[in-house]
Amino acid sequence: MAAAVGRALRLGGPRAQALRLIYTTTALRKRNVGASGPEKYTEAFIKKQIEEFNLGKRHLANMMGEDPETFTQEDIDKAIAYLFPSGLFDKQARPMMKHPSEIFPEQRKIQWGEDGRPFHFLFYTGKQSYYSLMHETYEKLLNVQKHQDKLSAQDLLPQKEKRNLAGSRWLTKIELEEMLLEKLSDNDYLRFIQLLQKLMAMPCGDIEEKYIQKFSKEVPAQLQKVVIEPLKYDEQGVAFSTGEGTRKTAKATAVVYGNGTGKITVNGIDILHYFTVLQDREQLLFPFQFLDRIGKHDTVCTVSGGGRSAQAGAIRLATAKALRSFVTEKEVEFMRQAGLLTRDPRVKERKKPGQEGARRKFTWKKR
């Protein structure tokens, strides 16, 4: 290869020392793709994509027999999933049709005009959006201070009530970067958050509430999502509750009755006969033992799939879910912390090619 590097022409004359390359190899000629950074999409390109998307949307609506005017994104997703069924696990890898603004990342437009002069006055700081944001926020802070001074001069300083911060959080660094379309460093981000906190902490900070809300997000509390079903009553007036559980490949449904002697029936068979091994019966015992209700509930379960241990785990989850209806909220929280209400995510790991099993490699032979 070294021999194929450009033949140099020796020029005669006064510039005899300079060597000029006549030709280069393919290796040298190849563009360094990584060095140019992410692809730049021109505005025209994006506009064209949007037009194509809308056209495609109308075509799709016609194909599916729906009204093109009222064809929403959800309908598009359903239609694509129907027309191009995919078994891939990663949702991002499946075929999708979304608005170009969601697919192509937002990019900054050219920051300078035809004469080369930048539009923004902070362009030459390098981080123009960040500094302009800090500038704005500090301006608001000064406003609030001025307002405060005015009020304290008139002795009308309102008392600051503690605002409940539990339901909201600040934007994360990545979210802020997305908003500003430029990279931030950790320190920058910290400074900004500190400024916001200072602004909020001031007594008259409520004036700029709208501005602050741009940078905070709501955090839904954990438990609010889970709805505990109320008890149902069957013909004889006995309270009962149903629960479903899965583990590995086993699926189970359990019906727990309010009265009883602690008998459990699985697929019509008593647990003593269905689960011969003590370990499985201990798994079934665990929810009742935890809640101190061992001999108080009768249970009827159905289970299918999986092996012996998986079926036991599935029934345990199902009974725990069913027992939630019989028990106070505090105890439900205890159950959740004990891990009774969590579906065990462990499943059989896939076998990889080139290995004997999921982790086991073939016997290594030195030669």
Add this chain to the structure above:
Amino acid sequence: MLRSLRGLVCHPRKLDHGYALHTAAKDCLSSLASQDVQALAEGPRAVFYTSENDPANHTEHHEGRHYSIPLEEVKAVFPHGLPPRFQQQIKTFNEACVMVRKPALELFAYLKNSNFAHPAVRYVIYGEKGTGKTMTLCHVVHYCSRQGWLVLHIPDAHLWVKNCKELLQSSYNKDRLDQPLQASFWLKNFKTSNERFLKEIKTQRKYVWGKRDSTEEGKPLGEVVEQGLARVRNASDVVGVVLKEIKQQCQLGSFRLLVAVDGVNALWGRTTLKKEDKSPVSPEELTLVYNLRKMMRNDWSGGAVVTTLSQTGSLFKPRCAYLPQELLGKEGFDALDPFVPILVPNYSAAEFESCYRYYRHCRWLQHPRAHTAEGQEELRFLSGSNPWQLERLAGPL
């Protein structure tokens, strides 16, 4: 207090055998438990124990309670009858305590009221695995021996149809096969349990054992048994002779006979034995089984036949089979028909309580949580009130 402590448990403990009873509050529980144990040891034992040692006097009043058999009597009456785990328990606790249960009481009632002039009634004790069929049989055997009956106790008929090292061709009948080892073993135990009868019963015929050995008419049965023990080759024939003699003489009415067979379904099933030419042996071809089947027929009077079905030692039968129809097969069912079936269920609540108290009294349950009410509930749940399961569970605790 316990509730708040339990709330600190973040993740489920690994549920190993026995560790299901661990909680975060071990310390306070142990202090409570020690007080509990002392209190109960001094308290009344009347709930689980009765001092009535004669089974004849056991009534419903005693139901669920344990009574103890003196150890000498155990050696005399049960040289070979008790289940092996129970024998270990006797050695550990230094006493043999048997629970009085309803099936046994039922049997006693039948035996007391049976008319011995009529042909012998056959009773079949059946039930799921580990519910106490063999123990019920032993209870009945004890009762009968106390009453002075002659007890013909075959501890496990399955032993005669499998794992036989030596099979000899029978000298009496060319088609049949002898089992010297099993026969001599059984004769030895039979001798221990029925000493006095062996002196009283006399032979009614002359038996020739070989060129030089013979037993004259009118000799006590003990001699025949000695003959069998001395000449192991003829042991199976001796067993046949003993059975025949006893059956004949029982009809005369001088004594009552109880034939107690455990695992009677072995007599009509299949065997795992093979002849020298690798062909399978059917049960009729074994002398012992053939003679025993003759005893099972109800063509004699003056006694009773109490048998137990057992899946545990049975060959080629599925694990969940426990009904007479399933375990005996058509042949066995027809042979035993008509019989009185007696079901032995799992422990009832009172019986379970009694067994639990007994274990606590013997200090067999050492785990601190086992002494609490929740521990008892857990044991009840995990064992499903099955005596066998409970015994196995209580072992490591």
